[in-house]
Amino acid sequence: MPSLLVTGANRGLGLAFVRSYLADGWTVHACCRHPEKARALQELGDAVQRHRLDVADGLQIESLARSLGDEPIDLLVNNAGLGGKAGGLEDSDFDQWQKLLAVNTLGPARMAAAFWPAVAASERRTIANISTQLASIADNRSGGLYAYRSSKAALNMVSRNMAIELADKGVKVVALHPGWVQTDMGGANAKLTPDQSVSALRKVIDGLTPEQSGGFYGWQGDELPW
Numbered sequence: 001m002p003s004l005l006v007t008g009a010n011r012g013l014g015l016a017f018v019r020s021y022l023a024d025g026w027t028v029h030a031c032c033r034h035p036e037k038a039r040a041l042q043e044l045g046d047a048v049q050r051h052r053l054d055v056a057d058g059l060q061i062e063s064l065a066r067s068l069g070d071e072p073i074d075l076l077v078n079n080a081g082l083g084g085k086a087g088g089l090e091d092s093d094f095d096q097w098q099k100l101l102a103v104n105t106l107g108p109a110r111m112a113a114a115f116w117p118a119v120a121a122s123e124r125r126t127i128a129n130i131s132t133q134l135a136s137i138a139d140n141r142s143g144g145l146y147a148y149r150s151s152k153a154a155l156n157m158v159s160r161n162m163a164i165e166l167a168d169k170g171v172k173v174v175a176l177h178p179g180w181v182q183t184d185m186g187g188a189n190a191k192l193t194p195d196q197s198v199s200a201l202r203k204v205i206d207g208l209t210p211e212q213s214g215g216f217y218g219w220q221g222d223e224l225p226w
């Protein structure tokens with residue numbers, strides 16, 4: 001059976017990824033900061049392998065990579081993310097901005113650096129970085145959200161770079177916008193449930209061709225402007 005490694009798996013979109021791939025019989029490695037408090041993951045039982053992982057902690061990432069050893073990972077979903085506060089430059093909290101860069105940009109980069117050999121050793125060889133339409137520079141007409149937008153725009157560049165670097169290993173890498181989703185980050189007024197978003201994203205991920213690697217796509221598979 002194929003295997004999934006997903007970060008931020010205790011709630012929101014991460015948990016929906018876990019449930020969706022588990023239902024199809026995949027081996028699921030669900031990572032979260034506090035597995036002992038992750039009730040929803042615990043309720044899924046031993047079918048899910050739970051791992052403690054803060055994506056801003058390079059040592060934890062290396063230790064997880066060592067503990068999984070040579071096990072191939074078909075799909076790495078870099079989902080864990082921090083949202084940002086609205087506001088202009090004057091309202092910026094630069095310490096918080098650095099945290100967003102550590103989690104939203106460096107987190108996926110550290111994960112890919114540690115796990116690409118396991119992904120390359122698998123059959124499906126895919127890395128999906130969960131980005132956002134708000135990362136699009138071309139689409140930015142409203143401004144604000146400096147920290148969130150810039151951390152995810154940088155993630156988009158990292159995704160394209162990874163796609164180029166890993167192409168000869170057969171690894172596909174994409175940046176994906178999940179839509180506006182009803183999670184703690186998206187809020188109750190969002191348009192999509194996590195299950196709707198993940199089921200659409202799965203169609204995009206599962207159907208990716210090598211030619212699509214390096215792209216930035218919406219939840220319905222539409223190519224987004226950088």
Ligand SMILES: NC(=O)c1ccc[n+]([C@@H]2O[C@H](COP(=O)([O-])OP(=O)(O)OC[C@H]3O[C@@H](n4cnc5c(N)ncnc54)[C@H](OP(=O)(O)O)[C@@H]3O)[C@@H](O)[C@H]2O)c1
Pocket residue numbers: 007008009010011012013014032033034053054055056078079080081082083103130131132133177178179180181182183184185186187190
């Ligand atoms: N919801 C939307 O409308 C929307 C739209 C565009 C993009 N996205 C992106 O989709 C992804 C998932 O977001 P969501 O909507 O599911 O948000 P969410 O409900 O707020 O969940 C965020 C997840 O990220 C985890 N996380 C935060 N910092 C972490 C760290 N340092 N290490 C490991 N995990 C960490 C959280 O864990 P804790 O429980 O431990 O905090 C939680 O599991 C994010 O990358 C987000 O930017 C969401």
